Amino acid sequence: MALSLDLENDELATLFFYIQQDEKCLENPVMEKLAGKMEALIFSRFSIDEIEQFRKKAGESTMEESLR
Numbered sequence: 001m002a003l004s005l006d007l008e009n010d011e012l013a014t015l016f017f018y019i020q021q022d023e024k025c026l027e028n029p030v031m032e033k034l035a036g037k038m039e040a041l042i043f044s045r046f047s048i049d050e051i052e053q054f055r056k057k058a059g060e061s062t063m064e065e066s067l068r
């Protein structure tokens with residue numbers, strides 16, 4: 001089965017880091033496999049600096065939500 005998503009590059013990277021931060025997702029083998037495929041795409045498309053920007057952006061959003 002194939003799944004196709006139409007995401008901008010920054011949306012893909014941000015989604016990956018949200019999934020990576022969610023412990024429940026990483027306990028699920030299907031989500032773990034999805035995260036692995038997303039990681040391969042992200043690291044092949046972006047520079048290290050861009051990846052760090054997306055990681056920080058996802059971390060900041062998660063912190064803001066936890067403060068609410």
